[in-house]
Amino acid sequence: MIRSARKLPNLPYFWSLIDWTLPSLNPYKGKLQRAQSVDDMATIARKRTPKVVFDYVEGGAVDEIAYARSREVYSRVEFNSRVLRDVSRLDTSEIILGKKVDLPICFAPTGYTRLMHHVGEPAVANVAAEKNLIYALSTMGTTSPAELASAVPNSRRWFQLYVMKNRNDSLAVIKQARESGFETLVLTVDTPVAGLRYRDNRNGLTIPPRIRINTVFAIARKPIWWLNLFTTGKLEFAAFRGWDKSLSHLAAAIFDPATTFKDISWLRSVWDGPIVIKGIQSVEDAKTVAKLGIQGIILSNHGGRQFDRGPVPLEILPDVVRAVGKKVEIYIDGGIMSGLDALSAIALGAKAVFIGRAYLYGAMANGEAGVEQVIEIMRREFENGMALTGATNIAEVRKNGARIRSW
Numbered sequence: 001m002i003r004s005a006r007k008l009p010n011l012p013y014f015w016s017l018i019d020w021t022l023p024s025l026n027p028y029k030g031k032l033q034r035a036q037s038v039d040d041m042a043t044i045a046r047k048r049t050p051k052v053v054f055d056y057v058e059g060g061a062v063d064e065i066a067y068a069r070s071r072e073v074y075s076r077v078e079f080n081s082r083v084l085r086d087v088s089r090l091d092t093s094e095i096i097l098g099k100k101v102d103l104p105i106c107f108a109p110t111g112y113t114r115l116m117h118h119v120g121e122p123a124v125a126n127v128a129a130e131k132n133l134i135y136a137l138s139t140m141g142t143t144s145p146a147e148l149a150s151a152v153p154n155s156r157r158w159f160q161l162y163v164m165k166n167r168n169d170s171l172a173v174i175k176q177a178r179e180s181g182f183e184t185l186v187l188t189v190d191t192p193v194a195g196l197r198y199r200d201n202r203n204g205l206t207i208p209p210r211i212r213i214n215t216v217f218a219i220a221r222k223p224i225w226w227l228n229l230f231t232t233g234k235l236e237f238a239a240f241r242g243w244d245k246s247l248s249h250l251a252a253a254i255f256d257p258a259t260t261f262k263d264i265s266w267l268r269s270v271w272d273g274p275i276v277i278k279g280i281q282s283v284e285d286a287k288t289v290a291k292l293g294i295q296g297i298i299l300s301n302h303g304g305r306q307f308d309r310g311p312v313p314l315e316i317l318p319d320v321v322r323a324v325g326k327k328v329e330i331y332i333d334g335g336i337m338s339g340l341d342a343l344s345a346i347a348l349g350a351k352a353v354f355i356g357r358a359y360l361y362g363a364m365a366n367g368e369a370g371v372e373q374v375i376e377i378m379r380r381e382f383e384n385g386m387a388l389t390g391a392t393n394i395a396e397v398r399k400n401g402a403r404i405r406s407w
């Protein structure tokens, strides 16, 4: 039997191994510094925001099965890894609608962002601008198109739209987007009616948030979040500031269940910039919209927040790319929570991915710095995955490819 030869302990060596940095007195700072993944950021976010707000972000429709499936599928992706390629220099850039982005990860539109962090949409758009990425502002944003443009004038900004019951209401919003330099319209089509959000209903979520007895307890638990909410601007759907009817009227008017493909042609006639259709969930619909003079499609089930038994976007991605990928750009979202998830979608043919919850967790954990940290976490994972699969640029990621295992 071979044994180690024993010696007296080498104290100077042991001493040199000790990291003498004192732990931060701010419990969140240390946690943020140690956060490795977007999931770690979500854990911090959960501690920093009231439950009702965290649940609004994390939750999906009904039993949240569609969202769980969208997440789970990414764990079954297997890359065609190649070795002995020179991966000392990596280029993660991609051309999206004619212009270069530094990473094929875009910020999906999310309503009510100031509920997650008091700075809200401008904080996210600023990270997008600094990292040369695309930011999509929601129609239900808490910052108006003009405010966003003036807060972050150099951002590459897209505007997300719903076809409203009264087309003139949509036109008024489109006008704001045009006047504020938004380059692309993203039309969301998976919302003929609102999804059933049981988790929010159980939590008694109301928009705007109501002060009820249990809200007082909630304030006691997360005083900083509440202080930030009460000492900054009013929470409102900023694109509808002049709206002269009630918020419930607005909620009822925002989705038109009578919307059809004809409305895309109508939109084409009133907006001369690029149009991206968000919420496509079948090859057939992808083929139909691709013929309507649009430039891009986001395969999406709204992060499982609308229909709870819809298809998993990643599973239909290769077929959609085969069918219309040469005609229009194909993007995807839903359940992308890491750089490897993003890389998986690119390897399966997507032009770019959109993230929603991932950046909102960053915002809830630490505002703008948290959003930036999420992007840097994802970039590190993305680049690491590229190097380990032998791809030096995005075209090679797609060429090497990946598959979805059945188990």
Ligand SMILES: Cc1cc2nc3c(=O)[nH]c(=O)nc-3n(C[C@H](O)[C@H](O)[C@H](O)COP(=O)(O)O)c2cc1C
Binding pocket: 056, 057, 058, 108, 109, 110, 111, 138, 139, 140, 141, 160, 188, 278, 300, 301, 302, 303, 304, 305, 333, 334, 335, 336, 354, 355, 356, 357, 358, 360
């Ligand atoms: C809190 C929240 C609010 C959202 N609001 C909108 C919205 O106003 N318009 C829209 O088209 N999609 C909205 N979405 C859906 C996102 O644009 C995107 O499709 C989804 O978040 C992608 O899934 P992921 O969150 O797993 O990344 C929202 C998503 C979240 C989480």
